[in-house]
Amino acid sequence: MARYLRIAVAVVFALLAVAFFAFWVRSHYYRDLVLGMLTETHYVWLLSEWNVVTCVIDEFDHEALEWELNTNPIAFEPINARWRQSVLRGLGFKYAMEAGRFELAIPHWFPALILGALAAMFAFKRPWRFTTRRLLVITALFALAIWFGVSMY
Numbered sequence: 032m033a034r035y036l037r038i039a040v041a042v043v044f045a046l047l048a049v050a051f052f053a054f055w056v057r058s059h060y061y062r063d064l065v066l067g068m069l070t071e072t073h074y075v076w077l078l079s080e081w082n083v084v085t086c087v088i089d090e091f092d093h094e095a096l097e098w099e100l101n102t103n104p105i106a107f108e109p110i111n112a113r114w115r116q117s118v119l120r121g122l123g124f125k126y127a128m129e130a131g132r133f134e135l136a137i138p139h140w141f142p143a144l145i146l147g148a149l150a151a152m153f154a155f156k157r158p159w160r161f162t163t164r165r166l167l168v169i170t171a172l173f174a175l176a177i178w179f180g181v182s183m184y
Contacts, residue, residue, distance in 0.1 A: 038153075044146050047146045051143035052143050058080050058083070061104055064079075064101040065098070067099065068097075069088060073090055073131075082140075083139070084139060085125075085134065086134070087134045089133075
């Protein structure tokens, strides 16, 4: 029974990874915005465009807002005109926190990569035995990833 559950979880993660890859491609042609009230005083909006998913939670001082989805085509520009901006925005993360406002932007490839890795982890039955050497290598790679992320800003 546990085997079937493991396979089902792997399939769900794989389908979510494929969906994020599809959103990644769609973000070059369409701008998708989901907007709605989170609490009585805060609203949230999720924006997907140009390789990046942006989530903003902000204070709201107007009347109540219904949840809505807006989709607009992005004006086509020649690839060489937008290539540099798309690559630069698509490789990095953005995090900003101000009084009453929280903003997080992540590239589409990041959740697709994480979901794909989770699908692979559940799909392949492998005993996870860690040696001290393996843990040190994993820790060093994790530290390098954090350093790389911090040094970009």
